[in-house]
Amino acid sequence: MAASIEQLVASLSGLEEPLEALQTLKTAALALPLSTLRETVPELRLGAIFSLLNVNDREQVAMCVAILERFLQALEPLQVARNYKEELQRGLYHPDDSVKLLTIAQVGRIVECPQAMTEIITNLDLLKQIILCIGGDKISVAKEAIKSLSKISQTTSGLDVLFGSNLLTDVKNVMAISDVVRYRVYELVVEIASVSEESLKCCANSGLVPRLLQELTGDDVLVRVTCTEMVTSLASTSHGRKYLSQQGVIDKISNMIVGADADPFSGFYLPGLIKFFGNLAIMDSPQQICEHYPAFLEKVFSMAEGHETTMIGVAVDTLGVLGSNIEGKQVLHKTGSKFQSVFNRTGHHAKNAPTELRVRCLDAIAALMFLPTDLHTEDLLAMAESWFRSLSNQPIDLFRGIACQPFPELHCGGLKVFTAIANQPWAQKLMIESPGFLEYIVDRTVDPDKESKDAKFALVKALVSSPTIAEIFGNQHYLRLRAYLREGPYYVKAVSTVAVEGAE
Template identity: 30%
Template sequence: MEDLSSILSNLSLSDNKEKFLGEVKPSLSALTRAKITEGINSVDLIVLFDCLNTDKERQIEYTLDILKYLFSFMDPAIIIEKYGELMKHGLSHPNTLVPICILKQMERCARDDELTGMICQHPIFLPALRLLKADLSVYSEVSKFVLQVAETTTGARILLGAETVAELHLLGSLNEVIKIRVLEVAVRISQLSQEHLDEVDRVGLLQPLHELIHVDDILVKLNAVELVTSVALTHQGLRFLENNGMISRMEEILQSSRQDPFADILIPGLIKFFGNIAHLRPKLMIVQHPNFMDCLFSMAESSDLTQRAIAFETIGWIGVSLEGKVTLADLGNKMSHCIEKLEDLIRDSPTEIRIRGMNAFSSLIKLDKENQTNEFLSITESWYKRALGNRGSPMQLLVGIVKLPFADMRLAVYGLLNNIAKQGWGRREILRFPGFPELLLDRSTERDKDGKDAKYDLIQSLVESGEAKEVVGAEIDGRLREYSRLGAHHVQVQSQVAYEGD
């Protein structure tokens, strides 16, 4: 392709490559996509790779921009075939932008089973894998590439083959930080499927989990707890932890951590771990591991507002499901006493904590229409009154927040009110509160898109029930329906009359 070839030839002859590269992009943009696609495979990009052999940051950035642009027109297989060795050399470039660019091209190959086999058998593969020990930004890109490889049949077979696994074990032996990185990649692969988990476990890549949760180094232990939590997010991972006695060991750590000098740092991570399990299997977790619930309820009364927020977020996460709601309700006075502490969090805390408290309660009280039996409606209504009605009317608290000049808080309370409005007792609470329907109908109270949408969703829930007319009368019901019909972003146009002499 003559035009592109001419541009690259001039680059090779230029004495000031940085300046020339800065001026090349407009010239390339002037070429049609059809022309570049037609001729890209016949030109040589080595001159661009040569421009990376510098410590001039601007020159490197210009070169990478052009390479990425031209690579987007090329088959990734041809890129690896023609420039694989140069790319391998670029992985060790001291400027992290270079290996990151190369890894992104490798990731393109890893999206196809056939190309994955090609990239995994190329000499570039193992050097790329070794970058798990590199700068954090590079490590992040390597982990994306490895996960992409693992998602293909060919890639998973090579990645968990003897040579690659030996390399991963060797990397993990360098220090605790790299060991955790390798383990994090192994955990993410294990989340893909039962087959992936079985293979990752078979080759021993999950073994460090058993060791790291018992180390004295608090930072290492925190990372280990987080990784075990990630394993528990999938059903196959949870079975793995049960079969290996890891859940019992984590409970032992939870019990002993109360006396740990780093308890404030460690306990929230442990609570998150058990909370995720309780989300998947509420009855099993709460009944068989009472120490977890005791610790959770204790956190809900902590003087530390962040810990209290975590406790209620965990309770909300458990109570999202029907089984979770029933299991929590079956705790009787323990649950009732705990949830009464939520009102103080929502009333008197800093803005971020108040929002977290409202979102947590919104999850706990949510009940889909098909599940609204008398039993579940009774549970959610009783929690509403206990959680928000200790220092006055629950609606008085929520309406007070709607009137505040803080958009994020209003969004949180709209979400909570919307979940309440989808239940009969909740709709009556909202519609009967003096002045609140009129406040909702005032379009001037919300100025931005998110606020308008959130308020509209609440009004929709009130209208769709068909009960508003019975509760507040025909006039308000008609105005609510008109608001719904006109949409969230309707603007009332006010006519103006011009008088002579104005």
């Protein structure tokens, strides 16, 4: 088979109608394992296949691309870089996007190899063409170009080439093509800046990050939305957050939240601002963020108690994130009746809102109600119980009703809330005092699908793992839960049949 591959490649030279030969070669190449191709391909001359790309025949081009993808995958990046440098560069000028994708993907492979990377970063013409690909019509080509340039920038030498040469001018020229392309460049810049403090410094000195931050507070609402997403991504790193704080960006975003009530278009960008602060709080300190920027939490509460479904969803998600750790829970608890009122509203939405919002409310309630066993202090347990009781007059019945819904996402959402409180003694007492609750837990017939059975099993596991469950539920009920756990989530009780004489 290896010899036939060599013969097939050699036979391509000079063919006027190469489609049949290419199809045979493609079939042979895909049939061979990669390990075999690695022994064969380095000896092949792939120039003939590359030359067959230079036609206005989409079928032939597609065939060549498929073959080259397979063959180049079998070569080491250094071999590709040294032996096919010119072919790769020509590929970036090809009118067919599949050829550009093939080429840029190979560049991405090469720059991941330290020995081969020099072959790329010393080729400024090739890098310029990749930068120009960001401005192309095909989003897949632009994404692949961004990915490869991001990889290049992860070394000091790569950073120097991108930001310390004429390539920076090419980047800025590409940005001028359109708003969409400008956002793509910002995406690349944020990816690079997020790698390290050195990377961020290069991006800042280039003027690209300051330009992004300037657009954040510009007049164009849609630009604000996009830039907020970019800045949120930059804030996911400690050096990014430090830089944003030094530049006064966090204060600006807080002021934008304060001024949102007076802006009829704030609905477009406000969710992004809230998400920014929510992420900031959970990555740094919920207490510090909420104390330094009180407008954030006040806006979350007002959104949660409002009437706009989109805003309620954002607020509920944010509360779930904020209250997923103990410090965040304590920050919310300090607001007293304010949070109790918001949480009651969340319980109302969990029962009455459209399905998607109900699921988001259930997820947030579960995150807020969960307390690790090692943090079961008297104060925290009392806090959790007071929160739970504020959700509804009969909260156990509320979530049991939701957990009995035929819709899997609601069914599992209700069970998730029970699982969150399953290790807390006060919750165990409420459960065992609720008529028929234990029977519901051990009844597998009410869980219609795999996800529901898994969610029920997680609840049982959380109950059995609690050190207080045997005392509160009683030994008999505890043993039933242990049996359920031992049998597993998909256990089906065998039913024996008795043959009756004369029956058919």
